[in-house]
Amino acid sequence: MASLGLLGNCTLRKPAKTGPRYRSALRTCRDALDGLRRTKDARKAFVAAAKEVGRRIY
Template structure:
């Protein structure tokens, strides 16, 4: 299992909190308690982050998917 850092941290927010996500592991933990809609972009982000932890995808790919999901859900600062 690999937990390489994202190329740059991502700040996400919900009505009750704000968080900086720096690794695929951080992203998976945030996705588990995702405050937004769990649509297609959410599912892709979760799979890509899990794949990054297993070394099947790059941290950059996981980050791009996570950012897309956060934008779609209105959670990106």
């Protein structure tokens, strides 16, 4: 259920800076919640989206 909370945060509070990878990351996360993709793929997509706009992920 932590993943569902994370998706909620991402969709309710859109970051100030986003790029094309942000929407892709949201789709990947939704697919992971539906069991169509691995959660590992969703994390990788969000890390790529963050890097695209100069944000660091720890």
